[in-house]
Amino acid sequence: MPSISRDEVAHLARLARLAVTEEELDTFAGQLDVILRSVASVGEVAAEEIPPTSHAVPLTNVFRDDVVRPGLTREQALAGAPAAEDGRFRVPRILGEEQ
Amino acid sequence: MTTMVETMDYDEVVERFDPVLGLEVHVELSTATKMFCGCATTFGAEPNTQVCPTCLGLPGSLPVMNGAAVESAIRIGLALNCQIAPWCRFARKNYFYPDMPKNFQTSQYDEPIAFDGWMDLELPDGETVRVGIERAHMEEDTGKSLHVGGATGRIHGASHSLLDYNRAGVPLIEIVTKPIEGVGARAPEVARAYVTALRDLLRALDVSDVRMDQGSLRCDANVSLRERGVSEFGTRTETKNVNSLRSVERAVRYEMTRQAAVLAGGGEVVQETRHFHEADGSTSPGRVKETAEDYRYFPEPDLVPIAPSEEWIERLRGTLPEKPAERRKRIQQDWQLSDLELRDLLNAGAVEVIASTVDAGATPDEARSWWVSYLAQQANTRGVELAELPISPAQVARVIALVNSGELTNSLAKQVVDGVLAGEGDPDDVVAARGLAVVSDDSALNAAVDEALAAQPDVADKIRGGKVQAAGAIVGAVMKATNNQADAKRVRELILERCS
Numbered sequence: 001m002p003s004i005s006r007d008e009v010a011h012l013a014r015l016a017r018l019a020v021t022e023e024e025l026d027t028f029a030g031q032l033d034v035i036l037r038s039v040a041s042v043g044e045v046a047a048e049e050i051p052p053t054s055h056a057v058p059l060t061n062v063f064r065d066d067v068v069r070p071g072l073t074r075e076q077a078l079a080g081a082p083a084a085e086d087g088r089f090r091v092p093r094i095l096g097e098e099q
Numbered sequence: 100m101t102t103m104v105e106t107m108d109y110d111e112v113v114e115r116f117d118p119v120l121g122l123e124v125h126v127e128l129s130t131a132t133k134m135f136c137g138c139a140t141t142f143g144a145e146p147n148t149q150v151c152p153t154c155l156g157l158p159g160s161l162p163v164m165n166g167a168a169v170e171s172a173i174r175i176g177l178a179l180n181c182q183i184a185p186w187c188r189f190a191r192k193n194y195f196y197p198d199m200p201k202n203f204q205t206s207q208y209d210e211p212i213a214f215d216g217w218m219d220l221e222l223p224d225g226e227t228v229r230v231g232i233e234r235a236h237m238e239e240d241t242g243k244s245l246h247v248g249g250a251t252g253r254i255h256g257a258s259h260s261l262l263d264y265n266r267a268g269v270p271l272i273e274i275v276t277k278p279i280e281g282v283g284a285r286a287p288e289v290a291r292a293y294v295t296a297l298r299d300l301l302r303a304l305d306v307s308d309v310r311m312d313q314g315s316l317r318c319d320a321n322v323s324l325r326e327r328g329v330s331e332f333g334t335r336t337e338t339k340n341v342n343s344l345r346s347v348e349r350a351v352r353y354e355m356t357r358q359a360a361v362l363a364g365g366g367e368v369v370q371e372t373r374h375f376h377e378a379d380g381s382t383s384p385g386r387v388k389e390t391a392e393d394y395r396y397f398p399e400p401d402l403v404p405i406a407p408s409e410e411w412i413e414r415l416r417g418t419l420p421e422k423p424a425e426r427r428k429r430i431q432q433d434w435q436l437s438d439l440e441l442r443d444l445l446n447a448g449a450v451e452v453i454a455s456t457v458d459a460g461a462t463p464d465e466a467r468s469w470w471v472s473y474l475a476q477q478a479n480t481r482g483v484e485l486a487e488l489p490i491s492p493a494q495v496a497r498v499i500a501l502v503n504s505g506e507l508t509n510s511l512a513k514q515v516v517d518g519v520l521a522g523e524g525d526p527d528d529v530v531a532a533r534g535l536a537v538v539s540d541d542s543a544l545n546a547a548v549d550e551a552l553a554a555q556p557d558v559a560d561k562i563r564g565g566k567v568q569a570a571g572a573i574v575g576a577v578m579k580a581t582n583n584q585a586d587a588k589r590v591r592e593l594i595l596e597r598c599s
């Protein structure tokens with residue numbers, strides 16, 4: 001049993017709005033399966049008494065004061081954008097429905 | 100949007116079906132900075148001028164939580180009688196849409212900071228309904244998209260879109276109710292009363308501007324119907340874009356009549372997002388919802404967990420304002436109102452604005468007379484709630500103070516209020532810009548009085564002959580000559596002095 005099916009890859013591709021060919025689905029499903037199996041091997045060492053860990057450092061409550069700090073100018077913000085218009089980031093037509 | 104949709108008569112709907120509501124309210128916090136970076140949150144700034152590497156999702160940037168936003172979230176939770184989580188985290192909600200430049204939204208998911216609470220609402224007739232609160236969680240707002248080339252600024256038919264990320268990362272609290280059942284025909288009214296009560300509570304907590312017109316308070320209404328006597332919930336729809344209290348009521352009512360017609364016709368309600376249309380009060384289908392799984396939530400590795408201590412929570416509990424019911428009782432005593440008078444003020448949405456005006460220095464009578472007369476007319480003309488008028492209680496209190504100090508007459512004061520409502524700034528700015536200060540200089544007034552007396556010698560003679568009532572005509576002439584900027588009472592005194 002592969003850890004990710006061809007159908008799941010197709011579903012992910014649809015969510016990402018990526019056009020993936022039938023041939024590519026097979027390729028990606030195979031490649032992702034290798035990656036997922038490698039990651040899953042970590043689970044084999046994790047014993048019952050080890051809780052799932054999201055943070056390596058046992059820190060909590062790291063907060064910042066609510067004080068405004070200078071950010072980027074509009075020119076700086078847009079400098080790396082592939083396209084800009086009217087001081088805004090310009091992106092291609094959005095496919096699908098409004099959020 | 101223009102296709103005719105079948106709806107059922109409302110009386111028949113509630114005879115055959117039980118509505119179940121779920122309300123999700125998003126509230127933008129009024130912190131000075133964003134949730135995870137130090138960018139300003141000022142409303143209406145030029146596009147992309149309140150951004151930095153963190154909120155633009157640039158490589159190498161790291162988020163740090165805004166402590167004030169977390170405190171606001173805890174206070175909101177406490178005010179809604181919720182439990183506060185002893186330990187919770189943020190998650191990444193992944194999706195492909197350009198309103199978040201990071202390609203994910205940082206949001207709490209299955210570990211909300213506050214959960215399992217309730218709020219009591221009082222309906223216009225005095226009946227109380229308790230609404231359960233499922234949870235209140237922290238997240239960040241998204242950027243604003245502008246769709247270019249389409250017919251109505253919508254995505255459909257657009258050639259491309261333009262993004263402003265000033266709003267991306269502004270702290271947002273999402274407050275979700277438990278299913279509201281058993282309210283029957285009153286469901287639309289209850290929905291409105293809930294959002295109203297929540298808005299008033301958030302305003303009293305001073306955590307948000309709660310301006311529905313500016314999007315700092317937004318409501319999504321989940322509605323489903325089930326046949327009477329059936330216990331399972333029906334399929335629900337989620338109506339978005341409901342931007343006023345009145346719209347909340349209309350949207351719920353419309354969905355009830357639409358879904359009832361679908362069900363009665365043997366059809367099935369589709370689980371989907373629907374858009375509300377202010378113009379005709381209808382809703383139209385939007386996207387079919389992606390499932391939670393599609394968002395591939397996972398704990399945010401760049402933010403450490405939040406673990407509020409008991410001491411911290413209790414300190415914040417100590418900062419909560421009076422409970423609404425106690426507050427109403429106190430206000431009724433302080434302002435010496437009958438039950439009926441209080442109910443009228445509550446139904447007019449006037450209690451909180453009057454109270455805030457009193458807090459800003461006015462007497463209850465003064466504050467009340469402005470809000471229930473002149474400002475009520477303005478709100479009525481604009482079709483908005485009193486609290487939605489673009490004038491703050493503090494500004495009203497300032498106008499009242501200017502009247503009391505004799506710097507404004509009542510009629511000038513109305514012009515000042517008009518100026519504030521028109522966006523001309525604070526009362527003092529309007530007075531200066533429009534030149535509305537009272538002419539209190541007696542010598543200037545005497546000159547105007549003499550001129551008016553000279554222009555109407557017959558009237559002047561009558562006054563001199565003892566017909567004091569005739570002075571009214573001269574007062575009118577002087578007021579006209581001074582653009583209503585004189586104190587009529589003082590003018591009258593001067594006229595009588597001159598003619599004695």
Ligand SMILES: [Zn+2]
Binds near residue numbers: 149151152153154268
């Ligand atoms: Zn930023």
